[in-house]
Amino acid sequence: MADAPSAVALQGTLASIVGENHVISDRDRLASYERDWTGRWEGRAGLAVRPASTDQVAAVMAACGAAGVDVVVQGGNTGLVGGATPMDDEIVLDTTRLDEVGEPDPASRQVTVGAGVTLEEVQTRARRDGLDFAVDLPARGQATIGGMVATNAGGALALRYGTTRSSVAGVEAVLPDGSVLSRLSGLLKDNAGYDLPSLLVGSEGTLAVLTRIRLALTRRPRRRAVALIGVDDLANASTLVATFRDGLGDALEAADFVDRQGLELVCARLHVRDPLPRPCGIYVVVQVADDEDPTARLAAVESEDWADVVAVGEDTQRCEALWAYRESVSEAVAAYDVPHKFDLSVPLSEVAPFADAARLAIEALDAEAKTVIYGHLGDGNLHVNVLGFRPADDRPARALAPLVAEHGGSISAEHGIGRQKRELLGSTRSAAEIDAMRAIKQALDPRGMLGRDRVLPAAPDPRDEQDEVRREGVSR
Numbered sequence: 290m291a292d293a294p295s296a297v298a299l300q301g302t303l304a305s306i307v308g309e310n311h312v313i314s315d316r317d318r319l320a321s322y323e324r325d326w327t328g329r330w331e332g333r334a335g336l337a338v339r340p341a342s343t344d345q346v347a348a349v350m351a352a353c354g355a356a357g358v359d360v361v362v363q364g365g366n367t368g369l370v371g372g373a374t375p376m377d378d379e380i381v382l383d384t385t386r387l388d389e390v391g392e393p394d395p396a397s398r399q400v401t402v403g404a405g406v407t408l409e410e411v412q413t414r415a416r417r418d419g420l421d422f423a424v425d426l427p428a429r430g431q432a433t434i435g436g437m438v439a440t441n442a443g444g445a446l447a448l449r450y451g452t453t454r455s456s457v458a459g460v461e462a463v464l465p466d467g468s469v470l471s472r473l474s475g476l477l478k479d480n481a482g483y484d485l486p487s488l489l490v491g492s493e494g495t496l497a498v499l500t501r502i503r504l505a506l507t508r509r510p511r512r513r514a515v516a517l518i519g520v521d522d523l524a525n526a527s528t529l530v531a532t533f534r535d536g537l538g539d540a541l542e543a544a545d546f547v548d549r550q551g552l553e554l555v556c557a558r559l560h561v562r563d564p565l566p567r568p569c570g571i572y573v574v575v576q577v578a579d580d581e582d583p584t585a586r587l588a589a590v591e592s593e594d595w596a597d598v599v600a601v602g603e604d605t606q607r608c609e610a611l612w613a614y615r616e617s618v619s620e621a622v623a624a625y626d627v628p629h630k631f632d633l634s635v636p637l638s639e640v641a642p643f644a645d646a647a648r649l650a651i652e653a654l655d656a657e658a659k660t661v662i663y664g665h666l667g668d669g670n671l672h673v674n675v676l677g678f679r680p681a682d683d684r685p686a687r688a689l690a691p692l693v694a695e696h697g698g699s700i701s702a703e704h705g706i707g708r709q710k711r712e713l714l715g716s717t718r719s720a721a722e723i724d725a726m727r728a729i730k731q732a733l734d735p736r737g738m739l740g741r742d743r744v745l746p747a748a749p750d751p752r753d754e755q756d757e758v759r760r761e762g763v764s765r
């Protein structure tokens with residue numbers, strides 16, 4: 290019998306492509322690839338390979354394909370649904386050496402960057418020219434642009450500028466067979482054939498390896514102010530955000546929130562005091578950006594008797610200190626326990642009723658469990674973090690998925706499907722949509738070598754289908 294394809298047997302071939310130092314086989318060095326940021330997802334990598342150019346990525350993919358070895362792409366490893374964590378000796382294709390940052394073009398306000406460049410690096414470069422990248426998230430120091438495009442990352446600014454998709458002007462990518470697709474011209478109008486870059490945005494490393502991205506940048510407003518506001522509950526928080534939206538229009542950049550449980554974990558983690566004179570049920574962080582002084586418009590909320598404005602900050606340090614109460618929740622939760630994380634969205638009118646129902650559903654499973662809810666309130670995007678269940682326990686997922694559907698929502702707002710939610714995809718997407726996704730996957734990756742067993746649910750067993758046909762035949 291022929292030996293099973295082995296990643297280790299490919300070590301010499303891969304070293305001849307990327308150089309010996311960039312093929313990692315040492316188990317200690319592989320450990321950082323094998324565990325995700327939350328500690329929930331763990332697996333085993335055969336090797337890790339670190340190509341430095343598109344040609345090297347193409348050669349790596351062709352070699353892995355020829356040897357019958359599976360590949361998983363990993364950028365900053367900050368994804369939260371297990372998509373980048375290797376399993377069953379997959380080869381990890383580490384993109385962080387694809388790190389070239391081009392010169393921003395002032396006329397088109399676009400820049401081409403390597404997929405392994407971090408979000409923070411792009412922000413720093415763009416801001417030097419008075420520009421900015423319109424997507425921001427707390428993992429900015431590690432998350433790569435390739436990972437953000439692959440997951441169509443959202444973040445706090447999506448309220449004003451949209452998700453990563455809105456900032457992608459073109460991509461270059463390597464297909465599983467090693468062929469290179471390149472559309473980096475950044476033309477605003479280009480309707481020639483199917484829009485392949487759009488297809489790759491949000492494909493979560495299952496269709497192609499993104500190697501370079503043409504990003505659309507925005508002009509950075511000159512002034513920025515942040516307020517942290519306490520209210521009693523999510524219903525009041527939703528009203529507050531609606532008031533700001535009406536009053537501030539496009540100047541409102543972000544409207545995030547964290548609940549009391551989350552805020553307590555943050556205070557303990559960061560060793561900071563409760564930010565308000567009295568405990569509140571919900572803390573809303575609002576960011577306003579404009580060329581004129583936006584503080585007066587934010588301070589107007591102080592007159593509302595149902596809200597406690599703790600602080601309005603305009604200088605960068607103060608703004609960052611206020612954001613820290615919201616941005617540090619993921620880290621504080623992860624330090625407390627291995628969380629079951631659910632990133633979902635519901636219509637704005639359903640935010641408060643859904644959150645109440647979710648808490649009750651988890652309490653019914655285990656009265657001792659802790660539910661922390663935070664997220665991007667203006668987008669109806671809630672991060673429900675359930676603590677106190679073993680990682681393999683699927684009861685929280687089974688309790689929450691039907692509630693999301695009942696409240697007209699989506700089981701993945703911004704983090705994607707990955708490994709975590711593949712069997713729940715059918716609760717949000719129709720059978721016809723999933724069949725179309727399978728057909729696309731089959732066309733671009735017929736052997737299923739890239740990101741195997743992620744995003745799409747396991748294919749139905751043909752024997753079950755035959756049984757069903759037989760049963761139907763009998764009952765007819």
Ligand SMILES: Cc1cc2nc3c(=O)[nH]c(=O)nc-3n(C[C@H](O)[C@H](O)[C@H](O)COP(=O)(O)OP(=O)(O)OC[C@H]3O[C@@H](n4cnc5c(N)ncnc54)[C@H](O)[C@@H]3O)c2cc1C
Pocket residue numbers: 326361362363364365366367368369372373384404405425426427428431432433434435436437438439440441442443444445493494495497498499500619620703704707740
């Ligand atoms: C503290 C914290 C806060 C976060 N906040 C947010 C938030 O507000 N909004 C949000 O949307 N996400 C958030 N995230 C999740 C995460 O940062 C994003 O999903 C990010 O886009 C992942 O980028 P990465 O480079 O770390 O990707 P990885 O984790 O390495 O990979 C994620 C997925 O993309 C694929 N992939 C990575 N690079 C490529 C590539 N070059 N080509 C093809 N596929 C690729 C991987 O195979 C995997 O499926 C947060 C994470 C943390 C830890």
